[in-house]
Amino acid sequence: MRNVVILGSGRSGTSMVAGTLSQAGYFMGENFWPTRDANPKGFFEDVEINEINEDILEPLIPKRLHIPAIKIRRLRLHIPERAFFRNRPLKWHRWLACVPVKAEIPSSSQIIERIQKITQKEPYCLKDPRFSYTLPVWKPYLKDTAFICVFRDPASTVLSILKECSSVDHLSHEITGIRLSWQQALEMWTLMYEHILEKHCRQGEWLFIHYEQAVSPEGLNRLETFTGASVDRSFPNPNIRRSFSDKPVPKKTMKIYQKLCELANYEIDLK
Template identity: 65%
Template sequence: MKNVIILGSGRSGTSMVTGTLVKAGYFMGDDLWKAREANPKGFFEDREINSINEELLAPLIPPRIRIPASHRLKLPIKHLRQHQPIRQQRWLACIPVNASIPISVDLAGKIQKITAREPYCLKDPRFSYTLPAWKPYLKDTVFVCVFRDPASTSNSILKECSGVWHLSNSSTGIRISRRRALQIWTLMYQHILEKHYPTGGKWLFMHYNQALTSEGLSRLESFVQAPVDYSFPNPSIRRTFSREQVPKKANQIYQELCKLAEYEDLDF
């Protein structure tokens, strides 16, 4: 039974894949976020792990421009909602590929404490950026990169940002355009393909659609050497689908991911 890190862009199927391993006996965290409409079967993300990754990313994100309360009523809502993510929004960050992730002694201690809880299966989209900070403390760990096409994922990100209060309200919300959502998708997988994957370790690349098949789940089961719940994935939950055109770079990355996953997307 291998320790597992599950990563990939938010809204790409990471929760579904992690959910198939819930019954295997993995430690996933002591305080998991509750299920809600966006993920009715659960997110399988721990608040402390999210918090650690948020703190790791914070120094790399420019601060928001503060708008005095006296001016807020005079501005349209679209100007109040800012582009830079704040706490609990940094899975929507755009981190350059050449950025280094600094880590404090305090955060290193927290990571060591969490990774001592073996066997663990830890999931957070932010790992797509922060994995180098965690990697020195990981033991006998394999990596599962989950993805789906950038057009559908970016549309799902937009839907999430418009439907969740802390992401959509005028005072703390974040402005996300389709272009920005595609940029998030592209940068996360660039980090994985150009920085994390080449440094070694055992990797499984898994398309969303593969997680809906017995063949794909069998492949996951063999890879993590732990029992998989084949009944967990529910195809009817998938609500967002798109075949809109995407930038050339996003398309190139998607094709590379599909090749690594041995998946052929005939529609893209």
């Protein structure tokens, strides 16, 4: 049974895939976030793992600037572009962050020590959408680890993210520090998978799996073969999915989605 890291945008099916492996004997964490309506079977995300990734991302997310709107245009000439990220999530909400592909992902001796403490607990199955950005910091300390990238069509994923943010109190603007729009959520989706395709998947063994595959017997067979773990075939429940959108997305985003589908051997209708 191989160690596993599960990554991909939030609301794409990563929790469902993690759930199918939750009874296989993996260490997945010691303090899971509680269930809620969006994920009634659980998120399978550990608080400490999330916090490590939050701390890695913190230097990349500039603090909100409390300046009059009329000065923004003038200040853009003098302040680095990254200071004007359109969404600046506060701690615990950086799974909604937009991190440029060219950004250097920082680390520290304290973070490395915490990562090593987690990765000593083998076999492990670690799941967090933030890995889509932070994986380079973790990779040197991952042993015999297989990587599972879960994805879903971008329009439906974005709709699900927006529904989640509008229906859960702790994801409100007052708590997160952002007002997430369709365009911003789509940018986040695009950037996360850009990081995976352009930076992460060139090394290591990867399984790309579409949400629809993850609820199928064939997809579960692939997951079991890839990980060497026993998969709980009763766990996936496609009826939990409530969001669907056929809203058009930009060409760049669609190209990334097509590439993911190609890697997953999943056929899509391009008509």
